[in-house]
Amino acid sequence: MPELPEVETVRRGLEPAMAGARFEAVETRRPDLRFPLPERMAERLTGRRVEALGRRAKYLLADLDNGEVLVMHLGMSGSFRVEERDESRTPGAFTRALAHDHVVFAMSSGALVTYNDPRRFGFMALIPRSELATHPLMRHIGVEPLGNELDGAVLAQAFAGRSTSLKAALMDQRLIAGLGNIYVCEALHRSGLSPLRAAGTLATRAGKPTARATRLAEDIRAVLQEAVAAGGSSLRDHAQTNGELGYFQHTFRVYDREGEPCLRGGCGGTVRRITQNGRSTFYCPRCQR
């Protein structure tokens, strides 16, 4: 499920269940996801209080009252669901677990929070807060695209001197945090930029970011904000913690629309699918240059 809008949707769904609440019981139903779960994770979490639930790039960050952070990544197929606890459904006596339910948190808020991940590309880690910024997982993460930091100048700087494609540059988490295959395709279409164009062509000119870079920064922010407002995109999985589908997928202009007409007014082009860096790229060759 997870690009920035989906992860942010999950964060908002988990916040009332987890922020300010304690882990009363934790069940790990297998020892590993993509990586082994943290040593004695259940023990170490039990009794801890979540001070805040944050997000950085595609990582969920539960700040704990002992100075550690529970870092959670959803991989390709991870999801959380939040249910009301009842006596028959506490961890350790979880009689109605679904396939691929791997970790269960029983919170003092009365919520039962279950992590489900069929492909197990997700992972969890416990890291001291003081080491988070320099931890290998976080150290090289680029600018957050929501908020005010991302603008044409930042983009132009990030792209300077890069011969790699715009698609690859935008997918690179070291430059901009949280974009993935869908939203890169969508942002580039909004900006009328070819995913094949060299990133360096948007770099600073004469000390100022190009108009294209400024436009792209605005379109990235817009598409992400709209997607968050829609509760993310739901393709094969549920994005939201209450089981409801996000609906931004109905707004895709190019993603997964190979062979269909370009939705830019007056363009008349046809959406193409190509492969870049091993991933499908959808774009309109007519209006994206």
Added chain:
DNA sequence: ACACGGACCTGAAGGC
């Protein structure tokens, strides 16, 4: 620097 293939996993969908 960068492209590419492969790795990690499961499941859905399509072709035959």
Added chain:
DNA sequence: TGCCTTCAGGTCCGTG
């Protein structure tokens, strides 16, 4: 009905 291939929202690693 099956069996096979391909593809999927992510990231990491090795090899050119």
